[in-house]
Amino acid sequence: MRTLLAFLALILSTPILAQSALPPAPYADRQISDPVLERKAKALMETIRCLTCQSQSIADSNASMAGDMRSQIRERIMAGEQPEHIRAWLIERYGDWVSYEPTADPVLWPLWGAPLLLIGLGLLLLRGRIKRRRRQ
Template sequence: MKRALLIAIAAVGLMAAEPPPAPDRPLPDAAQEARAKALFADIRCVVCQHEAIADSPAGIAADMRRLVREEIAAGRTDAQVREDLVRRYGDFVLFRPPVRVGTWLLWFGPLAALLAVGFGLLTLSRRRRDETPALSAGEEARLADILASGADRRDPDAKPSDD
């Protein structure tokens, strides 16, 4: 019974898995293939998000590589290929998105956050601390009496070495 259950779970897992992508077919022209590989390194896989499509095993990355090769074979420039991918997937698809109003937060957000934290820390360090007023003569005398009598000890079992 357990064996049949394990086989059923494995079969469902295999059916749910994404089929492996078709193997890449390089372009016949070596110069075009070199351009395609250079573009592969600059384009982010939309599934993996931290890998270039050159390194990604995802099926969508294989589709994106095929698309880039098709566009290069059709005579498009690298800029046109990038523009088409940005049109389809957004600026996120590029590892180095362009600097424009829509991407200012992406480009300058970390610097702005760092400057804000630095300004906040500087402000906190320069803020005036309230001075504690000095003890009066009567308070000094009372404190001396308390310290001399040992009444400040909270634990009666404590030894002088515990202080």
Template sequence: MTSLLRHPVGIVAALAFCAPALADSKLPPADLAYTQLADPAQEAEAKALMDTLRCLVCQGQSIADSDAEMAGDMRALVRQKVAAGESAGDIRKWLVQRYGDYVTYDPPLSWVTAPLWIAPLALLLVGMLVARRVFRRRA
């Protein structure tokens, strides 16, 4: 093990394997990260919004499902803003301005996100053309 750490590549590899263990701080979670709002209607609104927001750490989970520290902070922000009377649309807009379109599971159509919307259609079209050629050759 000590010979591995003498080589620069070994040091980088060791740090890469240790990085996930150091990803979360030892700070206590935000006040509303794991605590529901007292008003059930507000909590339902907050939960519905949290289900549509992507965890920026996990990237495959919503902030409602993620245990990442950042997701907890984002849940607390959403609950604070809902409790303050802000609408879900305004909160979403604020989060998109702060973190970018990637924070939502439904990014808007723009020049940057166009490949996300066009690629499935293009692949479907290519698949249909390939299938058509294959069936014509057999006939």
């Protein structure tokens, strides 16, 4: 019985132990004092996907990972780095999925071409049916 109670106490205390004691990133929720730089950072943040939420940009997410990414972007912008270089760094670090902007890699061309091919095939089938109905 004691073993069972100890096991239950351990299981129930796990979420408490999982809380991070780390402070939030310095620029996670603090804007850059220069409005031009903040606009650049904000525009970039709106095109980067939150890795935790997956359906929100890091500009809209409250996840700690999104806060860390916002802080990194603001710090790099303040250091004079261009948003395109920061985006490339984030894609290199986290993969193409992190960016909301689609890529045009040759591997993905079938995905872009398949809808056009299916629409063309559908139009050909529709034309054939219309011709058959006219003959009857």
